[in-house]
Amino acid sequence: MSSVRSSRSVLPGFGLSLGFTLAYLGLIVLVPLLAAFIRTSEMSWADFVTAVASPRVLASYKLSFGASFLAALVNSFFGLIVAWVLVRYSFFGKRVVDALVDLPFALPTAVAGIALTAIYANNGWVGGWMEPVWTAAVAKLDAWMPWASWKDWLGLKIAFDRPGVFIALTFIGLPFVVRTLQPVLEELEPELEEASASLGANRWQTITRVIFPELLPALITGFAMAFARALGEYGSVVFIAGNMPMHSEITPLLIITKLEQYDYHGATAIAVVMLVSSFCLLLLINLLQKWSRRHHRV
Amino acid sequence: MATTVTHLKAQLGAAAPASRATQDAPWVRWSLIGVALVFLGFFLVLPLAAVFTEALRKGIALYFQSFTDADTLAAVRLTFLTAAIAVPANVVFGVAAAWCITKFNFKGKSLLITLIDLPFAVSPVISGLIYVLVFGLQGWLGPYLDAGTHPWLGDWLNQQDIKVIFAVPGIVLATIFVTFPFVARELIPLMQAQGTDEEYAAITLGASGWQTFRRVTLPNIKWGLFYGVILCNARAMGEFGAVSVVSGHIRGETNTMPLQVEILYNEYNFVAAFAVSSLLAMLAMVTLVLKSLIEWRYAQSRATHD
Numbered sequence: 001m002s003s004v005r006s007s008r009s010v011l012p013g014f015g016l017s018l019g020f021t022l023a024y025l026g027l028i029v030l031v032p033l034l035a036a037f038i039r040t041s042e043m044s045w046a047d048f049v050t051a052v053a054s055p056r057v058l059a060s061y062k063l064s065f066g067a068s069f070l071a072a073l074v075n076s077f078f079g080l081i082v083a084w085v086l087v088r089y090s091f092f093g094k095r096v097v098d099a100l101v102d103l104p105f106a107l108p109t110a111v112a113g114i115a116l117t118a119i120y121a122n123n124g125w126v127g128g129w130m131e132p133v134w135t136a137a138v139a140k141l142d143a144w145m146p147w148a149s150w151k152d153w154l155g156l157k158i159a160f161d162r163p164g165v166f167i168a169l170t171f172i173g174l175p176f177v178v179r180t181l182q183p184v185l186e187e188l189e190p191e192l193e194e195a196s197a198s199l200g201a202n203r204w205q206t207i208t209r210v211i212f213p214e215l216l217p218a219l220i221t222g223f224a225m226a227f228a229r230a231l232g233e234y235g236s237v238v239f240i241a242g243n244m245p246m247h248s249e250i251t252p253l254l255i256i257t258k259l260e261q262y263d264y265h266g267a268t269a270i271a272v273v274m275l276v277s278s279f280c281l282l283l284l285i286n287l288l289q290k291w292s293r294r295h296h297r298v
Numbered sequence: 299m300a301t302t303v304t305h306l307k308a309q310l311g312a313a314a315p316a317s318r319a320t321q322d323a324p325w326v327r328w329s330l331i332g333v334a335l336v337f338l339g340f341f342l343v344l345p346l347a348a349v350f351t352e353a354l355r356k357g358i359a360l361y362f363q364s365f366t367d368a369d370t371l372a373a374v375r376l377t378f379l380t381a382a383i384a385v386p387a388n389v390v391f392g393v394a395a396a397w398c399i400t401k402f403n404f405k406g407k408s409l410l411i412t413l414i415d416l417p418f419a420v421s422p423v424i425s426g427l428i429y430v431l432v433f434g435l436q437g438w439l440g441p442y443l444d445a446g447t448h449p450w451l452g453d454w455l456n457q458q459d460i461k462v463i464f465a466v467p468g469i470v471l472a473t474i475f476v477t478f479p480f481v482a483r484e485l486i487p488l489m490q491a492q493g494t495d496e497e498y499a500a501i502t503l504g505a506s507g508w509q510t511f512r513r514v515t516l517p518n519i520k521w522g523l524f525y526g527v528i529l530c531n532a533r534a535m536g537e538f539g540a541v542s543v544v545s546g547h548i549r550g551e552t553n554t555m556p557l558q559v560e561i562l563y564n565e566y567n568f569v570a571a572f573a574v575s576s577l578l579a580m581l582a583m584v585t586l587v588l589k590s591l592i593e594w595r596y597a598q599s600r601a602t603h604d
Contacts (some may be wrong), residue, residue, distance in 0.1 A: 008505040009402050011497055012507030017398035021410070024391045029416055032428035039431055063479070078337045085334040089327055099590040103342050105529070106582035106589075108536025109422075110556040114563050115345035118352050118572075171341050203322065232421025235538035235556070239563070243396065249312065252423040256543065259427065268431060271424045273303055282419040 036275065037260075051269035056245055057254060063165065064251040066273045068230035071169035071175075076223045079177025080215070087180070087185040101179070104172050109235025114169055117240045120159040131158050152247070160242030165250060168236040173226030180222035184215055184292075217292035221285060228281040232274065337348025349579045353572035364573035372550040373558035373574070376466070379478075380554060381534040384473040388530055389523070395510075396519075398490035401497065411486065417478040425475045426543025433462035433471075464546030469554065472540040477530045484526035485519055490516055525592050532585040538577055 040048065051057070085091075086098050106111065120127040133159070141150040155161030188211065198204040234252040241248045251274060256269035322330070354361055364370065395414060399407060410502075417425065433439050439462075462468045496518070500510040538556040545552045554560065557573055562571035 011401050012499050014398055014402045017394040021395040021398055028478060035431040036428050068526060081330055082334045085331050089331055091331055099586045100342050106532045108538060108556045108578045110559045111349060111578050112345060114571060114575060115348045116347045121346050148388055155536040174341060228419060234423045252421050255423050255427060266426060268538050271427050274421055275424060278419045294431040
């Protein structure tokens, strides 16, 4: 076998397939991405800082990172429950539910955006009763702790305000945690739980001390994937966010705004900041997956 | 009879603690199922239902009338055209990449795999922006596409009527970028698991490279390939952000279906916007059904192989 696996293979097509792969990858992905970095390097440092750290841009980072983090957190919690229910229990319609989890991957983001807006607007199915409750709750919080400016943080409406951003980002990040947890849960050995139980642990102890630590690497990976996806999301958010500058404007939208004003350098500089953060996240996800694999082999 | 039943029940009762320790109590089970279904209901079922309800709000006649609009029909055609170019392009790439990665050993393989996944980490908006930077009038190739600065090349390109940004080629390129990894990332793990023994056998028995691929490799990977194709197609037809940046939104010319949805929606033509959306939602549901069927088939074939 070792002679077969040496660099000279009997199988044909190595040069052709590798050459084509590299050329296609280079032309479609690498050169255009490089263009963003080279364009930015043409800027002076002062221009770059003005472009990526003006108050309006900083406000958009806060919203994009904050809402993505919160959405990924909520997805981790409910994703854990959904994955657990789908792997461990049987109930009527389980296969339909399982297939439906991938809907955010399959449904175009613009469609998701207008559908969510229709539901959560103040005349929609959910927004109709939820918005008055939300407005009253935020107003009460604001009266109780005026120094915390809850109105600015939470927004007074659901659609066309900050909660809308969070709802859209939760929708598009939903499958990641479920899909990374499912295979790990399926492979979890029942012997572990039996051993834990026979050693005198109750069900709660078994879940928190034995099962949860096994799931943790996959859970963090799913969280990071949902977070990374939410950070770059555009289509579903713009319809529901209201897009008020300094308040409910996400960073990808700001890139488009700058492009429409023919501020190519400004748009590219923000894009580079976003690219660097998503590459860091990608690296983190790869490391997490390695850790998770090693964790499971032991 | 009754005594036997109680006797059995007593025996079962004695055995119960062991299973109770590894199983959740019914109330836990049902409340978790309830929480999961309510969450998915709010975030998945309601949006899907809303698309069709809003589309049919003013009646079925108005729903179908939305599809007689010339601009909408042009958007449908452009969406199909874009997918018809982007999907085959990424299939050829995916097969080539998976072939060289899984059948041969070379340095930098894991780097190559990471780079193939790169477009998934890039925001759709940025995916469009980078093509504007390369092909736009202020971009690298822009001056060459502009007749003024380079008359010879520009004239030739103008004669050919080639425009990339704010035109169909830009839309196709941006779509290829965002759907780039789909086929390759399905095929690589699949072909890695299958190994190279069958191909070696075919070559040893005198098959040519093309015969080996067509008769041995392709039947083995066809379901994985199909899986990648339907996911790639769903994204290609539904992409919004990247296409929005490069399209220029010229009605009837450079609008794909998702962009047409946006335009109709912003004009408060909600019925038409949701009618076009309902087509895309049906595409999404067909995608999910096909995907589940392939997964089910794959699980079955694996069960029979084991």
